[in-house]
Amino acid sequence: MNQRPQSGAELTVPSLHRWNAVLWVLLGVVPPAIAVADAPGATRYPVLALLAVLALSYGAVGLFPNSPVLRPRPYLYVLVVGLGAMSYLLDGSAALFVVTLPHFWIYTTGARAAITLSGIAAAGVIAGNVVRQGWDGEFFTGNVIFTLIGYAAGVLIGLGLRHITEDGDARARRLSADLEDARIRLVEAHHRQGAADERERLAREIHDTLAQGFASIIVLAEAARSGLETDPGRSAKQLLAIENTARENLAEARVLVGAAPRSGVAPGSVADTLRRTLDRFTEDTGLGVTSELPEVACDQQTRIALLRCTQESLANIRKHAAATTVAVVLTAQPYGVELEITDDGRGFVTEDSHGFGLNGMRKRLDELGGELTVTSSVGDGTRILAMIPTDGQG
Known part of the structure; x- marks a missing residue:
């Protein structure tokens, strides 16, 4: 399944999406539908059909964000055309344009695309209003002024939120990098500590086994040498003890290098x-x-x-x-x-x-x-x- 790559600057927090959808339906779709409830069929049916198309398109993109067919960019094109057509069909459609502005920032990956598409939509709303009123009518109507103000405010708010989001993402990336660096250092420290602990264990084992055995061999050898002439029988026993101690040391050495059972201690x-x-x-x-x-x-x-x-x-x-x-x-x-x-x-x-x-x-x-x-x-x-x-x- 193909998944649309998401920029770190996209405002894709699920809770914000849900609130935006609720507000868009309540403040953008419902008021025009109520306004044309008593209008003639020539106005009512096209407006309701257009609202249905916009609502279904928005719902499809929101419900299937990873669909290879229902991509956000075509929906924005539909939105631009739909807002212009709504302005032509119904007076006061600037309100729908204003509450729809977040869609251009949510479903684009860059500020330039959001500003451009929302600007085209604003131009379409103004053009639809002018065509509906006739070219000899007043240009700066309340609908046009509200559209221009809404577009300007949308750009400023969108840029501000995008900056905040990008700054937060940058901090999150820095924090993630710092955490990864700290994790690596911690792993290295654990390795060093493990190596130090192993060296200490080996030193302790050598001291308690091999070093003690060699010390015993030295003492026995000195005693045996001094008694070779005066007490050969005792010297023979000491030589035997040297042999046994050397064998034990050899067994302990094999334990330390992993060639024998770990304890090196006879059972019992x-x-x-x-x-x-x-x-x-x-x-x-x-x-x-x-x-x-x-x-x-x-x-x-x-x-x-x-x-x-x-x-x-x-x-x-x-x-x-x-x-x-x-x-x-x-x-x-x-x-x-x-x-x-x-x-x-x-x-x-x-x-x-x-x-x-x-x-x-x-x-x-x-x-x-x-x-x-x-x-x-x-x-x-x-x-x-x-x-x-x-x-x-x-």
């Missing part, structure tokens, strides 16, 4: 997962670890977060605390799961701690709606408390 309960981690820590460091690890129902994300918090805490203990004992307690609370890790090491000033590890733990817990509490002071050891809300689903 959270208690079993933490118990394996603590056993490895004891084996690597020789520190005594006491633990209370009951079976707690939680989902995979919670299990991974608790494991990463445990790994980070144990790594910090090994590197900084100089502790002799470590305690790990896992507790199921009505509001969630709590993991408490304490040591009797040298402690630190929490306000001065801005390490990547603690911040990474906080962000990991925040993503699950949890909370990290760090309590420590110099010489009094450290307490790490991780809380994650859970619905109890494992």
Whole structure:
């Protein structure tokens, strides 16, 4: 179906069209029809027929605006001829011309066409009036003056409304362009934020897995080297631990590059997962670890977060605390799961701690709606408390 292209300056607001149609019928069509009700048939029938043609033409264009046959421009030509003929048939037809003026602005795409066609219609109305009265009659009758005034007022009002509409359309286009630009910038910002978030996630995963594994390998390698002559049996165990840690790091690296399941954590309960981690820590460091690890129902994300918090805490203990004992307690609370890790090491000033590890733990817990509490002071050891809300689903 062909659709007439609409200029931004066209006054095509549906509500205005409806009001214009109502006013045109009430003030333009009905008064001439009433005026010729008692007129002789030679006047009455042509006037009524002409009004019917104009009304039907206007109705057809209004009801079928996208019709390839009923186009607005031919209707305007019919209107020009009809207004001139009405002026010839009936005195006082200037009123019909005035209320019809909006049609020339509604159904044209430019001001020049509206001014030209309405000017031709005005000339036709004046000519019809002159021919009806005779060339020897008075030219500037009330009908002619009213037509000229109406035409001038119509041009001024039409130009004003067209300017307002075009200005509004220009502002709307600028606003649309600004909104599109803002949308593009927002999409770019989201992409940048997504990339930054992914980099941060990868950095956190690398810190919590590969970096901790490499640190453990270094410590074990140093210990194994120093005990090769004095305690070869222990050095052999440490070398085996290095091999196992390297394998785990390789598995974690495959996870990070997408060649293995996303979590990189062996299946099992959270208690079993933490118990394996603590056993490895004891084996690597020789520190005594006491633990209370009951079976707690939680989902995979919670299990991974608790494991990463445990790994980070144990790594910090090994590197900084100089502790002799470590305690790990896992507790199921009505509001969630709590993991408490304490040591009797040298402690630190929490306000001065801005390490990547603690911040990474906080962000990991925040993503699950949890909370990290760090309590420590110099010489009094450290307490790490991780809380994650859970619905109890494992």
